[in-house]
Amino acid sequence: MKKLLCITLALIIGLGCLAGCSNSSSAPAATQAPAETQAPADTQAAAPAADGPDRSERIKIGFTVSNFDNENFVYMMDLIGKYCEENNMDFVTQQHNSESSALMEILENFQAAQCDGVILQNFEPESCQATLEELEEAGVKVISYDAEVPNVTGCWICSNYATGEVIGQAASDFINSELGGKCEYIVMDSKVVFMQERVKGIMDTIAKNCPESTMVATQRIVLSEAVDTFESMLTAYPNVQVLCTGYSTCATNIIAAWLPELSRQGADLSKYGVFTCDCTNLDLQYMAETRAGKNILRSTIDLGLKDFVPNGMIQQVEAAIRGFDCEYAPGTVQTFPYDLVNMDNLDETAAHYNVDITVA
DSSP: HHHHHHHHHHHHHHHHHHHHTTTTOOOOOOOOOOSSSEOOOSSSSEEEHHHHHHHHSSSEEEEEESSSHHHHHHHHHHHHHHHHHHHEEEEEEEOOOOEEEEEEEHHHHHHHTOEEEEEESSSSHHHHHHHHHHHTTTTEEEEEEEEEEESSSSSEEHHHHHHHHHHHHHHHHHHHHHHHTOOOEEEEEEEHHHHHHHHHHHHHHHHOOOOOSSEEEOOOOOOGGGGHHHHHHHHHHHTTTEEEESSHHHHHHHHHHHHHHHHHHHHGGGGGGEEOSSOOOOHHHHHHHHHHTTEEEEEEEEEEEETTHHHHHHHHHHHHHHOOOOSOTEEEEEEEEEEEEOOTTTTHHHHHHHOOOOOO
16 A cells, blocks of 8 residues: 555656646747837747637837827837737837938838838828838738828827817817907917818817907927927017917927916916817826916817827737737728816816826
């Protein structure tokens, strides 16, 4: 009997050792891509879930936007990068600074780096259409962000004119309720083509709703020109009380220059207003300060850039590459929401995005 027990015990120990060896193998490390940023590679390839898609093959995604001075682009990059890290995907990024030649070079670099998918902020769709067609012919899945173009995996676009109307309506309400319907205002235009339609929506709406007010200046600029351009406008028109822009970074940069001057003059800040888009964390903080009488940013637009858009784009391109079903079918066009964020829903919006808007 003792001999039988010893033999049985030896067999159990031997089988346990074999099982341990069978789990010790690891997947090969991911290849390094020649881009600015890369998500950490997993040491173990993701195994397909019993009831989910097969993610055992590692794939690579390229992501390019104008620049990462825009807080929401950083937010989008972080969300997409986290998704890639969790789902056996390499993630490489570069910024094109709204320069056509730079964008072309980046797209060529992504193809040379054997990216399986590309998500790009497509600010000049006509100039890069031929390059996108080459990527598609090479089997690369393409997501066009900010422009609708044919024959790509997906397009994610904003209703720019309608978004501009919402910005213009918020400014109009302020002009009519707080300034007696009459003021001088500036609408900062953009050299980026898709943004010009948003600006037109702003201009048309204010002109319609506030006929006694005067748009004293507008100019098409890139972000780096915003503050100097505005200061020149203000020198020519020192009585400006309202500023509208198509995107947040332009507005907050101008506020950072304008607000100290207004404070130095002892101006009544309740008679000044800035209206913009993008719902950055800084927008929400500035609006909280405005509510406390310390700032002049009065509304922004939530386009879903903190969750809906980045998560939707990466899911769509991954599904197209791996060949599984997705909520966003290949070839479809998705439109961003354009939800006004004002003092009525500021706290709710900040809580939704876990943004602390405490004002000291």
